[in-house]
Amino acid sequence: MQLYQKSAHELRDLLLHKEVSSKDIVKAYLDRIKTVDEKVQAYVTLCEEGALKQAEEVDAKRVAGEELGALAGIPMALKDNICTEGVKTTCASKMLHNFVPPYSATVAKKLSKAGTILLGKLNMDEFAMGSSTENSYVQKTKNPWNLERVPGGSSGGSAAAVAADEAVFTLGSDTGGSIRQPAHCCGVVGMKPTYGAVSRFGLVAFASSLDQIGPLTKDVEDMALVMNEIIGHDPYDSTSAPVGYPDYTKDLYRGVKGMKVALPQEYFGKGINPDVQAIVMAAAKKLESMGAILEEVSLPMTQYALPAYYLISSAEASSNLARYDGVKYGLRAEQYRDLLDLYKQTRDEGFGTEVKRRIMLGTYALSSGYYDAYYKKAQQVRTLIKNEFENVFGTYDLILTPTAPTTAFKIGEKTDNPLEMYMHDICTVPINIAGLPALSMPGGFDQTGLPVGVQFVAKALGEEKILQAAFALEQELQIKSQRPLL
Amino acid sequence: MFHPDYEIVIGLEVHCELKTKSKIYCGCTTEFGGEPNTHCCPICTGMPGTLPVINEKVVEYAIRAGLATDCQIAAFSKQDRKNYFYPDLPKAYQISQYDLPICYEGKVDIEVNGENKTIRLTRIHIEEDAGKLLHEAGEGTLADYNRCGVPLIEIVSEPDMRSQEEARAFLEKLRSILMFVDVSDCKMNEGSLRCDVNLSVRKKGQKEYGVRAEIKNMNSFSFAVKAMEYEAKRQIKVLEEGGKIIQETRRWDQDKGVTVSMRSKEEAHDYRYFPDPDLMPIVTSKERVDQIKASLPELPDSRKVRYMEQYGLSSYDATMFLISPRMANFFEVAAENSANPKTVANWIMGEIFRLLNEEEKEAAVIPFEPEMLSKLVNLIEKGAISNSVGKKVFEEMWNTGTDPEKIVEEKGYKQVSDEGQLTQIAEQVLANNPKIVEDYRSGKEKAFQSLVGQMMKATKGQANPKVVTDLLVKILSE
Numbered sequence: 006m007q008l009y010q011k012s013a014h015e016l017r018d019l020l021l022h023k024e025v026s027s028k029d030i031v032k033a034y035l036d037r038i039k040t041v042d043e044k045v046q047a048y049v050t051l052c053e054e055g056a057l058k059q060a061e062e063v064d065a066k067r068v069a070g071e072e073l074g075a076l077a078g079i080p081m082a083l084k085d086n087i088c089t090e091g092v093k094t095t096c097a098s099k100m101l102h103n104f105v106p107p108y109s110a111t112v113a114k115k116l117s118k119a120g121t122i123l124l125g126k127l128n129m130d131e132f133a134m135g136s137s138t139e140n141s142y143v144q145k146t147k148n149p150w151n152l153e154r155v156p157g158g159s160s161g162g163s164a165a166a167v168a169a170d171e172a173v174f175t176l177g178s179d180t181g182g183s184i185r186q187p188a189h190c191c192g193v194v195g196m197k198p199t200y201g202a203v204s205r206f207g208l209v210a211f212a213s214s215l216d217q218i219g220p221l222t223k224d225v226e227d228m229a230l231v232m233n234e235i236i237g238h239d240p241y242d243s244t245s246a247p248v249g250y251p252d253y254t255k256d257l258y259r260g261v262k263g264m265k266v267a268l269p270q271e272y273f274g275k276g277i278n279p280d281v282q283a284i285v286m287a288a289a290k291k292l293e294s295m296g297a298i299l300e301e302v303s304l305p306m307t308q309y310a311l312p313a314y315y316l317i318s319s320a321e322a323s324s325n326l327a328r329y330d331g332v333k334y335g336l337r338a339e340q341y342r343d344l345l346d347l348y349k350q351t352r353d354e355g356f357g358t359e360v361k362r363r364i365m366l367g368t369y370a371l372s373s374g375y376y377d378a379y380y381k382k383a384q385q386v387r388t389l390i391k392n393e394f395e396n397v398f399g400t401y402d403l404i405l406t407p408t409a410p411t412t413a414f415k416i417g418e419k420t421d422n423p424l425e426m427y428m429h430d431i432c433t434v435p436i437n438i439a440g441l442p443a444l445s446m447p448g449g450f451d452q453t454g455l456p457v458g459v460q461f462v463a464k465a466l467g468e469e470k471i472l473q474a475a476f477a478l479e480q481e482l483q484i485k486s487q488r489p490l491l
Numbered sequence: 492m493f494h495p496d497y498e499i500v501i502g503l504e505v506h507c508e509l510k511t512k513s514k515i516y517c518g519c520t521t522e523f524g525g526e527p528n529t530h531c532c533p534i535c536t537g538m539p540g541t542l543p544v545i546n547e548k549v550v551e552y553a554i555r556a557g558l559a560t561d562c563q564i565a566a567f568s569k570q571d572r573k574n575y576f577y578p579d580l581p582k583a584y585q586i587s588q589y590d591l592p593i594c595y596e597g598k599v600d601i602e603v604n605g606e607n608k609t610i611r612l613t614r615i616h617i618e619e620d621a622g623k624l625l626h627e628a629g630e631g632t633l634a635d636y637n638r639c640g641v642p643l644i645e646i647v648s649e650p651d652m653r654s655q656e657e658a659r660a661f662l663e664k665l666r667s668i669l670m671f672v673d674v675s676d677c678k679m680n681e682g683s684l685r686c687d688v689n690l691s692v693r694k695k696g697q698k699e700y701g702v703r704a705e706i707k708n709m710n711s712f713s714f715a716v717k718a719m720e721y722e723a724k725r726q727i728k729v730l731e732e733g734g735k736i737i738q739e740t741r742r743w744d745q746d747k748g749v750t751v752s753m754r755s756k757e758e759a760h761d762y763r764y765f766p767d768p769d770l771m772p773i774v775t776s777k778e779r780v781d782q783i784k785a786s787l788p789e790l791p792d793s794r795k796v797r798y799m800e801q802y803g804l805s806s807y808d809a810t811m812f813l814i815s816p817r818m819a820n821f822f823e824v825a826a827e828n829s830a831n832p833k834t835v836a837n838w839i840m841g842e843i844f845r846l847l848n849e850e851e852k853e854a855a856v857i858p859f860e861p862e863m864l865s866k867l868v869n870l871i872e873k874g875a876i877s878n879s880v881g882k883k884v885f886e887e888m889w890n891t892g893t894d895p896e897k898i899v900e901e902k903g904y905k906q907v908s909d910e911g912q913l914t915q916i917a918e919q920v921l922a923n924n925p926k927i928v929e930d931y932r933s934g935k936e937k938a939f940q941s942l943v944g945q946m947m948k949a950t951k952g953q954a955n956p957k958v959v960t961d962l963l964v965k966i967l968s969e
Contacts, residue, residue: 086540087540088539088540094539096539104539106533106538106539106540107533108538108541110540205542206541206542207540207541208540209539210539210540210769212768214768240544241542241544242542242544243542243543243544243545243769243770243771244542244769244770244771320765324572324574324583324584324763327574327576327582327584328537328539328583330576330578330583332578332581333536333581333634334538344578368763371574371763371764371765372763373761373763376763
């Protein structure tokens with residue numbers, strides 16, 4: 006087994022026993038990136054020098070016997086919408102192609118404090134809008150399992166990098182499924198924490214009331230490790246929850262015996278690929294055989310989740326993206342007649358089609374005379390969806406669903422049909438609307454060998470239960486050693 | 492001065508910068524001035540990824556202002572985004588409050604020409620200020636973001652004012668209140684108090700309001716009054732000539748002395764207000780409101796009554812001293828330490844106000860301590876110096892800041908009341924002016940005043956006039 010194939014907890018143990026140095030690991034990863042990223046195209050910025058320098062520093066500290074963070078010496082990479090001081094943060098947009106933030110996101114600081122090493126920044130759909138990473142201004146990331154297919158999105162670079170062993174773990178952001186859906190497409194573990202559990206400070210906003218940063222990892226134990234480091238209240242984020250958080254590694258091995266797991270009928274059947282459905286049902290059976298209690302439930306409001314999501318997220322995006330006007334940073338059009346023309350030219354040149362589509366939709370939804378019919382109505386639907394989930398969690402510990410209706414689709418297959426693209430988020434969007442934690446983990450492979458994810462959902466701040474169930478299932482399925490051939 | 496058939500209707504929107512140390516959503520200083528773009532950080536310049544966190548002091552100050560104007564304080568209030576593009580607004584939206592302001596339904600009492608009137612307040616809400624654009628010849632337009640994120644409250648009145656005098660009285664009263672509750676410096680020259688004027692006219696007796704024009708961003712009370720006068724005349728003229736007023740936004744051109752149209756209702760922005768998802772609702776408990784209420788100082792209205800009752804001041808004088816807390820405190824300390832507060836008031840109204848311009852009055856830029864004024868008044872009251880010497884001493888105090896007792900001592904200004912000493916001088920004066928003495932004795936009353944004058948001259952004005960009068964009467968009747 007190569008160094009770059011190992012998980013964070015395995016590498017941590019090797020480092021602790023001084024069997025390898027952080028520099029060895031970083032070099033192995035940089036070599037791996039050089040070998041495979043031409044094909045995968047997950048990275049938009051590589052921090053080679055910085056990574057080696059950081060690795061040497063960690064190694065020196067370890068030799069000196071200094072106290073080190075829990076993930077000291079472990080190389081990772083960040084989605085390119087997470088601000089990194091001195092390192093370009095482009096959101097894969099022409100608009101921010103030259104933007105170097107003067108500050109770091111809270112999660113970036115936390116991971117740096119934990120001793121991790123930044124390998125680089127990862128591709129994504131422009132401003133996190135999309136489900137295939139095809140909306141990137143920079144490049145099209147390929148699915149490591151099949152290079153003709155998309156890696157999912159919008160955190161496609163983050164998922165592909167983990168699947169292709171180009172980083173031990175990565176962070177993505179999830180507004181409507183942008184961590185979980187690519188995790189499903191690429192066969193890795195991806196988690197969207199409870200809204201407010203991870204600071205959004207330094208995450209370039211798409212839809213503020215839905216955005217949440219989360220990890221993508223090689224296995225569930227790594228997920229628990231990384232969650233431990235990034236979670237927690239941040240005084241710089243007013244929406245961050247000022248509560249205590251558990252150590253997720255502590256009771257990871259507890260198992261599922263007696264856990265009540267709900268299967269909502271709206272997430273199965275029509276529109277869901279039979280292979281996907283079969284794998285999720287098989288996972289359910291496994292859980293049952295391990296002592297969990299599985300029951301069918303109904304979440305009838307689910308059908309309204311997608312329209313409500315597109316109204317709320319686009320409305321917020323139209324306001325969040327208004328600051329890209331060519332005045333202070335990022336792109337400024339070269340030719341313009343006056344101030345209004347500067348705005349128009351800059352935004353016309355700087356934004357891609359999907360971003361423009363969402364800005365227009367959102368602007369319309371907030372316009373005088375339409376607000377009540379669209380934005381306000383969508384917020385009311387949001388409350389109803391939240392209540393529906395709360396009811397279920399009054400009885401059940403977890404909900405189990407597919408992560409997405411189909412496996413990774415072909416590059417270019419859905420680019421001409423935005424609605425069909427949006428439908429790929431049908432199983433993940435309701436969770437963001439309700440602000441709940443959810444995780445996607447590999448459940449198996451379809452007949453063509455593409456990975457299929459299963460999604461666990463818990464009540465707010467119920468991450469611990471999700472991780473326990475996912476860990477138990479992972480042990481039982483024994484598929485995590487399968488890797489794409491590159 | 493206006494057409495007698497018409498009535499003016501005015502409502503005001505006052506923007507007031509709060510004097511918190513740091514900005515509303517970040518830790519940057521709110522200090523005025525500074526090199527351009529030095530009081531900024533990634534948050535107040537709207538860098539991608541940054542988030543706002545409300546400064547609790549801003550909420551407290553807004554509630555203070557609300558309580559001081561008899562407002563209801565909202566138990567649940569939220570912050571909204573007002574979306575529009577302009578280079579002084581880095582996020583391209585201003586965080587403000589739309590439908591749930593922190594304070595609502597207040598009032599301010601004013602007095603104009605001896606008549607009292609209540610002006611209702613619709614609401615007070617909190618919001619962030621924008622930056623400043625500097626249009627430099629040859630350099631194009633430059634942006635200074637130092638002011639971005641300085642906290643503001645916007646105070647909105649009902650259309651309750653019927654003249655520019657009422658509007659001015661309202662503005663002055665409001666400024667006084669805001670300064671007394673210590674939430675703002677209200678420095679108009681630094682732009683920390685600005686107002687928008689909503690004005691319409693209607694035929695007297697007409698029930699419905701006329702179509703209004705909004706005059707934006709007045710940063711001087713006297714300009715605001717001039718703009719209101721002009722705008723009212725303009726609207727009346729349009730109506731009298733059979734025209735129609737259109738709802739529009741105008742601005743005051745100070746050089747030309749006219750209001751100029753900026754944009755009509757059709758061109759008005761659609762601000763697409765919606766709740767800011769980056770901020771939590773502002774929840775205020777009754778206990779918190781009570782706590783803030785208990786911390787409020789005595790307000791101008793109560794002080795005015797007290798000044799009139801306790802010190803016998805006229806309503807006008809009392810109002811003048813309430814121009815600012817500094818001026819009021821100067822008066823109160825000077826009055827407390829003197830035997831005759833009314834005289835203290837006269838000195839301030841007469842001598843001090845004569846020497847100060849409007850701005851200095853507000854700031855009470857007086858070169859000596861209030862206790863010194865008390866001493867001066869006390870010296871006159873107990874007869875140690877005469878009123879006329881008092882004026883000389885005052886001048887010296889103003890120029891040098893020296894203690895009046897020291898001035899009197901050093902310059903030998905002390906009033907002579909000693910009868911023995913004055914008798915000698917009186918005998919000398921009478922001996923030197925036989926003609927006047929004769930005139931007096933023959934019944935010419937004026938001659939007596941002339942003798943008193945001679946006495947004062949002989950004592951360089953230091954003789955106690957009362958003692959001199961008594962003494963002369965006594966000697967001459969002997």
